[in-house]
Amino acid sequence: MQDSRNDALIEYLSGCARQDAKALDQLYRATSAHLYAQLLRILRHEASAQDCLQQVYIRVWAAAAQYDAGRARPMTWLGTMTRNIAIDWIRRQRPSEHDSDELIAAMPGRSDIEADVDLAQHSGELHQCLAELNDDQRRALELAYFEGLTHQDLANQLDQPLGTVKSWVRRGLERLKTCMSHLI
Numbered sequence: 001m002q003d004s005r006n007d008a009l010i011e012y013l014s015g016c017a018r019q020d021a022k023a024l025d026q027l028y029r030a031t032s033a034h035l036y037a038q039l040l041r042i043l044r045h046e047a048s049a050q051d052c053l054q055q056v057y058i059r060v061w062a063a064a065a066q067y068d069a070g071r072a073r074p075m076t077w078l079g080t081m082t083r084n085i086a087i088d089w090i091r092r093q094r095p096s097e098h099d100s101d102e103l104i105a106a107m108p109g110r111s112d113i114e115a116d117v118d119l120a121q122h123s124g125e126l127h128q129c130l131a132e133l134n135d136d137q138r139r140a141l142e143l144a145y146f147e148g149l150t151h152q153d154l155a156n157q158l159d160q161p162l163g164t165v166k167s168w169v170r171r172g173l174e175r176l177k178t179c180m181s182h183l184i
Contacts, residue, residue, distance in 0.1 A: 005030075009074035016064035024061055031075065032057075035082045041145070042086040048093075052085050059085065129179035137172030140165055 009030060015023020035056055039049035059081060067077055130138055136158075143149045143157065151169065155162040 006073055006075075010067075010069050013060075013064050013067045013074055013077075016061055017067070019061075024057065027060065028057055031078055034075070035078060038079060038082050039086055042083065043089065048089060052082070052089050055085050055089075056082050125180060126176075129176050132179055133172050133175055137168045137175070140168040141172045141176070144169055 009027065012023045012027035012030065016027060032053060036049055036053050039052050039056075040046065043049050043052065056078070060078070063081075067074070072080075130141075133141070140154055140158065143154055144151075149157065151162060151166050154160075154165045154169070158165060
């Protein structure tokens, strides 16, 4: 089923490269909910996420010819583009805040986006692995990745020392990685 979805997305992207508006509409219908959720997790503001989602599809329309199915799956490519647009938005909106660079640095990197998309596609396995984490690690990871909290924000919200929170996140990610590698 995953292969047929990827094939359909590749076909939609090819259509976009040929400036086929119907292909863009199909791509939007197939991917917008996932990309919007990604933007909401990063930006934590609905209007901003909606504006950025529009920018994603404008950029897809302009750059679809650059997509190479041999280098990345469609959702990986779209997820990376979405993340980059969100980062650009954060930088434009908060250039004077000290936290913006820390927030961006705490976000997953380009290669981590591919892993995140893979994890999203294997949500059952992810939930199984999350259940194996201790409560502190699971809570810290959920707040960091689903609510976009920085390490300092986590320490404040969980009322724990910064070093403790960083350890929970690091060890939790290590355990998730090990668990997921055995399941996938």
